[in-house]
Structures are given as C-alpha cells and as structure tokens.
Amino acid sequence: MTSFSDSSYGSKAYADFRPSYPSKLYTVLLDYHQGAKTFAIDQGCGPGTAALPLAAYFTKVIGTDPSAGMIEQATKAAAAKHFTNVQFMKSPAEEIPFAANGSVDFISASQAAHWFDHDKWFNETARVLRPGGTLTFFGYLDHTYKNSPIANEIIQEFSYGKNYLGPYWEPGRYILRNLYRDIHPPTSLFRDIERQLYIPGQTDEAFQMVAKTMTLAASEEYVRTWSSFHNWCKEHPGEIARRHNGEGDIVDRLFDRLRGSTGWTDKTVLEIEWSSVIALCRRR
Template sequence: MASFSDANYDAKSYSDFRPSYPPQLYSTLTAYHKGATNLLVDQGCGPGTATLPFASIFSKVIGSDPSPGMIQTATKAAAAKGIQNVKFKAAAAEDLSFVGSGQVDMIVASQAAHWFRHDDWFKECARALKSGGTLSYFGYLDHQYMGSPLANQIIEEFSYGDSYLGPYWEPGRHILRNLYREIVIPKDLFKDIERIEYIPGKSSEEKYLVGKKMTLAANEEYVRTWSSFHNYAKSHPEVARRDNGDGDIVDHLFDRLKEAMGWTEKTLLEIRWSHVIMLARRI
C-alpha cells in the first residue's frame, strides 16, 4: 500500500475518478450480516468511497487508513455531505487498538485487503469483532471496455506488459488479480465463509456490481490513479500534456486507443471491472 501512502499521491483524483459502489453491494453485505448495527469499521478506507454509505446503516462508522492524505480527503467528504456519525483515523489495517475487544459488529475492507499482513489482520479482526460479527473484504480490478475487444487487448498489454506498467505493480496486485484466492480465512476464527465474484463476459449478470460510464478523458484520469503509474512516474520524469509537457506513458496509451478505436476525449464508454466479495462470520 506504499504508493497510496506517499505524501504526493493524489487522493482527490482517486476519489473523483475511481468507481463508486452501488446500493446492491451494501444490500448484499447487510443481507449476510445477522448482528447488531451499532459499530462498523472500514479498513483501508482511502477517501471514504465505500465508507460513507454505511453511515445510513450503522449508528457509528470508523474509517481507518495509513495515509494521512486519504484521511484528510475522507474527512472533508463526510463534512461536505453533512455526515456526523463517521469518523476517520490514521492506522494500519493490523491495528484496531482504537476499539475494544468484542465491540465491533462489522469490519469491511474495500479495495485494500491485498495490501494487508493477513495473519495479523485476521487475528486483530477476530479480537475486535463480536461473536457472530461480520468480516467482509471486496475488491475490483482490470477494467474492460464493453464491446471493444481490441481496446481491452491494448489496455491489458499496457497494464501488465514488461515494456509498460507491468514491472511497476506492487506485490499485492497479484493477490487482487487472482480475486483474493490466496487470502485464506482461518476457519478456527471464522465460519459461514462465502465468495461472490464477477468477471465481465464470463459471470452471470446478476452478480455484476462495479461499473461506470465515463468519457475517454475521465478514463485517462482513472488510469493515472493506478499505483503502478505512480511508481513508474517516480523514475520517469515525463511531463503529461495536461501539465504542458510533451506527453507521458499514459498520453501515449490513449493516443493508441484513439487511433485504434476512433475514439475522442468525449467518447462515452461503458466500463466494467472484475470484482470479488468475501464474507465470513466470527465464531
């Protein structure tokens, strides 16, 4: 999670251009949850994208993240919406010392669990959760341009090719690409384990949750929020055209998409992400 914790990481762009979560996600989680709705903790909360909607479900919500920039952005977002029962705290996922043992009804982690030290995290979640409390972590990855296989081929090569951003992903990306299969929930601490996954073009449409219609220009800004691009930019002093430069690796990617697809900055695209939801109940 080092990239997102960098002081110069653009937390606002992350908030503006990353996909949000639909009501179906929250209804899926609340349908699974059988306990009280007094306290929820959202770990790796980032700018509060998934955190704030829980304010209408739980009496108290705490979002935690190791990045002060993310916490600042999330706090401003809550204030702008007039949400008063959500607080944010700078803390690693493995540190729930700000809540007592057996006090939390639900713990969630959105687009973050692949960065955690999982053995320590599961133990700390088990300590904090009430018996029967819910643990859920979910994530999305590898956006697809619906109905555009050539564009998908281009973005795949750009994302993971050795000549592009492939070498610049942090190790947790592999865990997310494998839809969290490598994160093993300890059965001596949790029960009733469920897994819900969606892959565009392969899975049942009833499982579809994370998608967005955005212009090509907005999609470019989304790509610039990737941790791999953030890492690439540290060692490649290219200046983007939006910053009055000659162009960087993202500019060149979107030049290629425009040429191959006939798209313009204003072309409206339907984009979907593969995603997974994991659910478990504290024994």
C-alpha cells in the first residue's frame, strides 16, 4: 500500500493542486489506439485526472483506485460535470474482476504504474484486453520553474537530498524518476511497444505534456501533496506548519529559502513544467 491509500492522505488537495494533462496527450493515445472504443479502464485513477477526459472518447469508462478517498473525489468530479458513462470503484490495479476475458478495448494508468506489481498487472491486463487493445501508462515528475536555475537547484536538493525528503520516497518513486524505463511489457503478451519522453532542457518542447501556471503559494500546496512529504509528516509529528499555528515544517523552510533566493512572493505567477513519459503497447 502506498501513502496515497492512507486514510489521512489529503485526496482533495491532490485533486486541487496536481497538474492535469493537455488535450494533446489524449491525441497521442487515441492516434495510437486501433479499433473499437467501447470499454476503457483507467487504473490508479486518483481523483479522475485521466478517467474523466477519456469519457469523451469511449462509450464506457471505469476508473479504479485502492484509495477510498480518491474514489470519493473522482465520483464527486464526475457528478459535477454530469458524466453518465464513467464510474469509479475501489480496486487494486492487479485485479480486474469486473471485466471478462478480452472485453476491454483500452487500459490506462496515469501517474500510477510505478506502484504496481508489474508481473501480476501485465498478466491481468492481458487477460481482459481484446487482441489489439491498448495498454498505456504515463506519468510526470520533478517539476522545474522556467528560467530560474537557482530555484530548480533548491527544489532538486529538497526533493532528493538525504537531509530533506530523499529518504521519505517509496521505492516506486525511483521507477518513475527513471521515466518507466524499468517497466517492460512482456513481448509474449504485448507488441508495438512505444515510449515518448520529455525532459525540460534536453528534449524537443513539442513533446512537453505536463505544464501549469501557478502562483508560488499554489506551488507550495502542490509540494504538500507529495507522498514523501506525507511520510515525513508521520515521522515528525512535532513539527507543525505555520498555517496550523506551528513554528514551521520542512515545506515552510523550503519556501522561505525559495523566496529569499529569488525575490518571489506568494503571489508571484510562475511557469512550471514537468518531465514526463508515455508508454504504449498493444495486446497480442
């Protein structure tokens, strides 16, 4: 079980402050997909980040997640947008009991595949996908502030330094940090395997998939959704954020340093982008 499944994890903040995907992501997915668009499943769906947009392309979409809090947020979001062809249920990705063999056209995992038991997951997705059906997993990591090398240096040290949040990431984080290169769809089950990577400053900007304009204050809220920060809080219950009338926690100290080094204020509007990966394959 990951931090996101903890009952104390802030699923609403995740929904409010995590980035969403642009329409061009779904263009990439649907350009790759072949055949019917009757039934899609989005696994590790969180608050419906990808499942809800997919409902515009498929007759029926089911989003699954092991977190009851995430399922609650996704269900509320679907109701608010009056979606009638998408539903959400609490379930691990490695189990798809609600789908018959070969009955699914498309399966996605957004910002989630690094938490899965991959052998079980590939076998189960292969069971329910029709021949030629699509399996895709995609994600993002390590946000950068455009045109601010000093801020990016600070955020990298904070993210992975041994005196900061480095020790508090779960192992799956490092699978994502390697842009899913360590996740290999078995060629006995899947074919036509493709990957698309974007790394700020290193790859073509045409492949950029995750970006957002945020104030510095909203950027702080985003950092507070990290699983590593959630784990840090559990080990430091005596360090209370200023917002809760404490003397400050590790995120308060990070943003004090960012403001001091850049001259930014909480209202400063920033352009932020993330490294990203899209992996695609078809059921044999």
